[in-house]
């Protein structure tokens with residue numbers, strides 16, 4: 001059996017090696033390493049795939065969030081609502097720019113924000129919401145957008161884990177996660193759904209003015225070379241990464257299907273175990289399974305993790321500490337209500353290996369070991 005990894009990027013690369021190597025060579029031959037044609041080409045391919053007017057590539061997913069917030073022109077001490085159960089980047093940029101993160105609880109089943117928790121946390125200072133589409137499934141965007149409209153708030157979608165997922169509206173129509181709010185942000189970190197071979201990120205929007213502003217901010221606040229209208233940052237996707245992403249974008253749906261089938265296999269085989277909760281798919285979103293995250297009850301999570309590791313099965317805790325308990329946030333964040341679900345999740349979550357190259361033999365072995373732990 002092939003060694004089990006959380007994500008097997010090498011096996012994935014082997015299958016498309018010729019195409020990737022050619023794409024990389026092509027950029028090296030051209031020596032257009034920065035702002036080469038490959039970057040514009042990838043941006044336009046991604047914008048067709050997502051059905052969004054503008055895609056602005058940038059250096060990474062954290063920069064994408066930062067640039068999006070910088071473009072809103074908020075005032076110091078303005079508040080931005082964000083879930084407490086997420087990766088640090090979602091809220092880090094809020095504090096970094098001098099705004100106040102207001103951390104709200106999430107739904108136990110979906111790991112995502114709820115409209116009710118957001119609405120309860122709104123104050124006169126609230127200016128924006130950052131819903132995070134955690135683990136591959138969209139947050140309840142229709143309800144989030146209704147609140148945003150009612151209170152006149154911006155919505156910045158953190159789509160770093162759900163690129164490619166469809167949001168399904170009540171009338172049955174669909175839009176890609178990340179294209180419903182004011183601005184969508186994503187990451188091309190190697191292990192993400194669409195991962196490059198280094199760092200990368202992108203911002204998307206249908207708003208022409210915001211798109212222009214965000215392009216400027218990502219480029220030292222400049223539209224015309226050596227003329228700087230606002231303070232910006234230097235955040236670029238390089239041409240080699242863009243060329244790799246153009247190749248991998250063609251396989252994105254195939255990759256989603258591979259992860260989806262693997263997830264169904266886990267769920268079928270583990271759903272009867274008492275004390276173990278398998279992921280629940282929401283009616284309003286497709287699931288692209290960036291992570292396959294179980295909830296392990298009765299304080300057995302760490303024992304299960306250790307048991308799997310003894311059997312050469314990696315398993316990860318995303319995330320062990322909710323943001324409202326992180327030292328970095330204690331002095332700056334406001335708790336937007338009760339956060340007990342986030343705390344419970346931090347104690348229960350365990351993500352199993354999930355990637356496009358997981359084979360049946362590996363999965364049967366993992367399933368067997370999980371069942372053995374529960375004496376099943």
Ligand SMILES: *Cc1c(COP(=O)(O)O)cnc(C)c1O
Nearest residue numbers: 060061062087089090160187189
């Ligand atoms: C990965 C990730 C980011 C940040 O992306 P980087 O490219 O690593 O900066 C932001 N938010 C979430 C939810 C992520 O998973």
